[in-house]
Structures are given as C-alpha cells and as structure tokens.
Amino acid sequence: MKKLINDPEAVVSEALEGIAAAYPERLRVSHDPAFIVRADAPVSGKVGVLSGGGSGHEPLHGGFVGRGMLGVACPGAVFTSPTPDQMLAATQAVDGGAGVLHIVKNYTGDVMNFEAAAELAAAEGAEVASVLVDDDVAVQDSTYTAGRRGVGATVLVEKIAGAAAEAGRPLADVAALAERVNAQARSMGMALTSCTVPHVGTPTFDLAEDEMEIGIGIHGEPGRERVGLEAADRIVDRLLEPILSDLPFVAGDRVLAFVNGMGGTPLIELYIVYRRVAQVLAERGLRIERNLIGNYITSLEMAGTSITLLKLDDELVRLWDAPVDTLALRWGV
C-alpha cells in the first residue's frame, strides 16, 4: 500500500488536523466527536444543513461546508458511517432555531445511524428533516445498500439545499427541494482500478490490466458487469444509456451534466469524457445548461469516472447559481 499517511488508523483524524490548521477563518473542526462546521455556525433563523458519511470521498463532504452549502459535515472512518452521537453533536452545532436537514446517502449504515441521530436530536428539541439520496441507476441492491446507492447527486443536493437554506427558506421547503433534486437526478460510474482502504491495506477488488467495472459503487461495490477496456466514448455511452432511459430524460429537457472523477483520474481525461457527454446529449436533444467537471465525490485513489444528470428548472438553476463559498465549490463571493 503506497499512501502519504502515517498511521492507517489515524488517517481521518490527521487529515482533520490538517484541515483545522489550514482553514481556521472558514471552518471549525471538532475532533471528538469529529465534525467540520462553518465558522459562523449556527446561523440564527436559518436551516442548518448537515451531511456526512464515511471518509475517503473527499472533497465530499467537508469540502462543501461553507456559506451557501453545508453547515456541517460528519466524517466517519474511511468508507464507514459516522456514529449517531457524532451526528447529534453536529446537528446541535448548526441548529440556529430553524431546524436541521440531514442529507443521507443511501447506505444501510448511514441510514440507520442518521435515523438514530434524528431521534436523539428530536428528543433534545431539535427539528430534523431527512432526505435520502439514491441516484445510482447501476444496481438495485448492493453490498451496503438496500435500494439504489447514493452517489453524485449528493453534491447537487447539498449545493441546492444549501442555497435554499442560505436564502432563509423554511425546513420543509429546503427538504422538498433536496427531495426534488434527488428525484430528478440519475448517475452511474465505472472504475479502471480499485482503491485501497488504509486500514485494510490491500485493494478492495482486483481488475485485470485489460478490464474495467461498469456501474461500480463509490466503495468499490460491484457494478453491472466487468468487461474489457474500451475507448472513452464507448464507456460514456455505456454510462449514459441507463441514466437517460431511467428518469427518463427526453428531448427538450434542460440538464446539469456532472462529470466526476473517482480520485485517481486526471482532469485531462474528464474533459474527454465531458466531450462525449456533450455530443450524446446534443444528439438526444437535451440542453446542458450547467455543468460540473472534476473530482468531487471520490473513492480514494480509484481511477474512473461517474456521470450524473440532473433535470433542471428555473428554480433549480437559480439555486445552483447562488453564491457558494466552500473549499471545493466557490462562486459569487
């Protein structure tokens, strides 16, 4: 295992120390329990937006904490859910009296722990709403999931819900918007190589030099099929077809196209992926009104990509365009 780490068991805690050292004006880092919170939290009278999950998907979620997006992020150990106590403390840290939205990726551990946290928070007087993200069309159930997995749409849900919260919208509205983004988004990913979880020390799965996995999960969960390596354009076609037919996306739809890198794929390759996405969507008569290209929801050093399409309307465009001031997404400020 080749990694820039000290102790495999201390990866998350030492990374949090690095974040704390780097961004004291912007973020507060709590180490025990672990969470990353906006320096100005709680914002009185505004909905607090919380997300969290296993580490190893950076910049998700900590890199999305800041004005106009998340109020707080709870990092678990690598690929491991944070605990209910941790989520409770984070909920309280962003509760400005207008309630807190929990954005939960659909993995069984996260779902259970977020449910427990929401109950604990409610018992202590906090108003909590939850939204489950399950945008991955690749498979129905999976290693850690009943139903569909939550993947790239999480970034879009966090941005749009965060913008609504920042605008002072009430909890029910913020939650409804988050639900709408999830309902209108579909994703699928693929991997060229595995990643290695630090505390495991060996690759999560094996792929031959001439193989790739279509429909991979962000923890290396099996996808739809393992096939021979192909050209980027053909790979994009394999990812787009199930995405487009599932919602379905149809001619005339306005979309946000999100091309995500899994962590180990260079940006230059993501542009080649985007090129084909733009071609296919143009052929289908869809209009890409917004896009996002980069490493935003990763799987450590896995090489690969995922594509997310979100069907847009005027309100979603306005909230997407609203100012955001986080480490990983920043505009309008």
Added chain:
Amino acid sequence: MKKLINDPEAVVSEALEGIAAAYPERLRVSHDPAFIVRADAPVSGKVGVLSGGGSGHEPLHGGFVGRGMLGVACPGAVFTSPTPDQMLAATQAVDGGAGVLHIVKNYTGDVMNFEAAAELAAAEGAEVASVLVDDDVAVQDSTYTAGRRGVGATVLVEKIAGAAAEAGRPLADVAALAERVNAQARSMGMALTSCTVPHVGTPTFDLAEDEMEIGIGIHGEPGRERVGLEAADRIVDRLLEPILSDLPFVAGDRVLAFVNGMGGTPLIELYIVYRRVAQVLAERGLRIERNLIGNYITSLEMAGTSITLLKLDDELVRLWDAPVDTLALRWGV
C-alpha cells in the same frame, strides 16, 4: 495502460474539445494552433499574461485562464513543449496594446520555443517580456533542463502576475513581480508511483512497491534519491529541509504554503501532508499567512506530492488575495 481516452494521439485535442464544449461563456478554444484564451481577450490597455507547456499537468495552465490570472494558455502534446507558432498566435490573441508577459517553466524545449516566439512576436510589433520559473531545489540539471526545473511556483507566479496585469500595471512591473515571486519561492516534490504518457503507453519509470522517489520532476525526471517508503511526516521533513535551507526561509518570515498533489493522490492525504508542513513551519518560527492545498500542477495520474513555499510581503499578499475567476482558482468574484 488504463486511461479514459479514445486515441492516445488525440488526448490533448479531444480534451480541448471538451473544454470548449463546457465553458463557452468563459473561454475560447483555438484548435489549430491550440490555445485557450479568456473569452474577453484581448483586454485593451492591459498586459496579456501567457503561459504554456506540455499537457498532462492539468489544471495547469488552461485551468488558470480567466480574469485575474492568465489571459491565454498554450498546451503542447503531453509533456512536450508547444511550438513557437502556437505561442505567437496566443501572444497576439491577448495583446491588448500593453504588452504580453510569457511565463516559462525552465525546460529546455519550452525555453527555446518561447524565445523563438518572443522574437517572432517582436518582429510583428508586440512588446513581450519573459520570466523563467526555476523553483525546484531538488536537482541542478535534469533530463530536460539546464539549471533548476520550474514546478509549483509557476501557479503562484501566474496568480500574482495575473493580478498585477488585471490591476492595469505596466509590463515592466508585471514582469518584475513575476521575477520576485520566482526568486522568493522554492519547491520540491516526490512520487509514490509513476505516470504513463498516453502516446508512450508504458510507465515513465519503475518504482518497487516499497520505494519512492524524492525530488521527482513533473515529467518523472529523476530526483535526488530513491528510498524506502516512509511515513508522511518523514516525507514532508525530507521535502521541507532543502526548501527551507535554500532561500533560506528564517524565523519571522511570512509564507504562502502550497501543498500540491501530483494527480493520483487523494485530497485526504494532502491534508495529512499539510498538517506536518504547518507543524514544522511553526517550530521554525515561520508564519503561514496563505495556503493552497490541492491538485494544481500534476503529472497525469502520478501519486505523490510537492511542497512550495513563497516568502510573502504585503504587496504579494494583496495580489494573491485579488479576485480571480478561473476554472481551478476562483475567489472574490
């Protein structure tokens, strides 16, 4: 070779097509000759700032084109200098009548071609100044370089020169600032793994599972030594010592600390690297006033990191903080 590409010979041209499709409001892409230019170029009365070099280091340089940073970027083939004709066309595309600054990383091919381009541009009436970036303390001469290589400081030179140009400073001032940033910056990098140049198809070098290369160049050029894998803290110490002693940086200095990923290293590891950088600089009595952490000058999918320190003063801080609106660096807008 596992890459998301179609044709190894078409990687750069197809990536440019992707960029052109993605950012038409922000950038204009010329395909032959290849360059990426601000949509509003040339800006009348302001210095145009040009940089370029081999592709494979994304987001450098194209990701830094925009208001407050580069006016134009010339991408060569992967790890190969762009041509003088290409640089000439790019120079003319950003010449708003106040001259053009060429920011050149110190690699023999780039230096020769930029010199030829500057002569061609001068012959056609453009006023051109050039700054050579050579901040890598690892080795004196190298595979493609006489003198020191240009690495991480390039990003800082581009930001600060770009801010000065945006502020309407004359060419001589913009060039002098770029020279000052280079003179006050020092860098060193390391690799855990090699990268594979698409049109070559095999790894540039081989490292055993328990080895790393200290002082690596951004094209995989040999460093100072190949040693056994060590903990991240020890690796940071190995990189910082030559950087600190070279300028030298001394107690009381104000610095910008830039922790860069080589492309295949996850962000979570870069935070662990930054943690140690902050510890060591605090022990030495240096004050980190600004920082930058992420994948900004990469070597395709190489795993590894480089550290750059820039000695700051009030003027450099002001120019660093000035608004910038590019794909990879964006604030204040």
